Amino acid sequence: MKWITHALIAIGRWLRSLGRAPRERRFRLQVFEERARAVASGRSNEVVALFRSGGTNKWCFFVCPCGCGQQVALNLMTSHHPSWRVVSDEQGPSIFPSVDSTTCGAHFLVRDGHVIWC
Template identity: 40%
Template sequence: MKTWIIKAARQLGLLKADFTATERMRLPSHGQRDDEEFILVRDGSVSKWVTFRCPGGCGERIALSLNPNQRPRWKVTLDWWRRPTVSPSVHQRNICGCHFWIRKGKVDWCKGGRPSNISERS
């Protein structure tokens, strides 16, 4: 029911977010990932990975480790609306070169981190 409410609120423009999270028990296969925009992989109460499509428009899937014993590592928290906050920032070192934060589901671009081929987000 909560998922339906969140989807409806986004479609009606009442919930403004670039990402809302879906939880899975394992990282989906390559073909399955395209349906879900932001996937948090958990095993019980242990968060393992997060994967999402790069907001810079290059089409690449970004996978971030949430394992506290690995470096680099990130932390993800979800609010009631399942909007993720990712810490620290994400810096793509591929051709895209994006550098951004995700806060309450919104992409917040770092200075000089927005690719020139995308416009300002509202």
Template identity: 40%
Template sequence: MKLSWWEWLPFRRWRIVGTVEFADEIPERLPKRAVVLVASGGPPKWVGFKCPCGKGHEVLLNLDEGRRPTWALSLSETGKISIAPSIDYLDGGRRCHFFLRNNKVLWAKDSIR
């Protein structure tokens, strides 16, 4: 998957920049607020993006209701992205716990970014 130069502009809002067939095809480098869907001919099974904390780790969330845990990705009429429930990333001493609602990141109080 090749991203256009304008996807790297810093003022871009949360947006879907592409779809790949397999999760290992998600580019290692992604712009801020860029979401990649993983789908092979049907509805998306996964969503991947860089964590908004800025530390560089990737978040990969399951969208398939047949597997647990499951998240739901929704787009508003104006293209704003929401993911439910919250995203909780724990790695060693760092915890990134946030909500993505209408293109806004809302950090939970228990985050240690």
């Protein structure tokens, strides 16, 4: 079992050397009535930008926390599949279910503004 620990430490060091090691990220929620403003704000590293139209949440946008720089766009409309749900309180936003990025392979949860890696 000790070899597993050593292997995980070595992998972590290798990822850090590539500059792609997942970093601690704390997200905050911003709500927009204009999609273009939500997309632009979602390019900020610490923002989950929620686009809401007519009182209904439509999309959320944020930068992938793995460090790849890609913007993640999640559909929040339950009439379309797949869809996610965003809830927020004073601790920060949570996104349900987990996000499994098809572009960079990152798989994570956002709970109370914190990223939890899967």
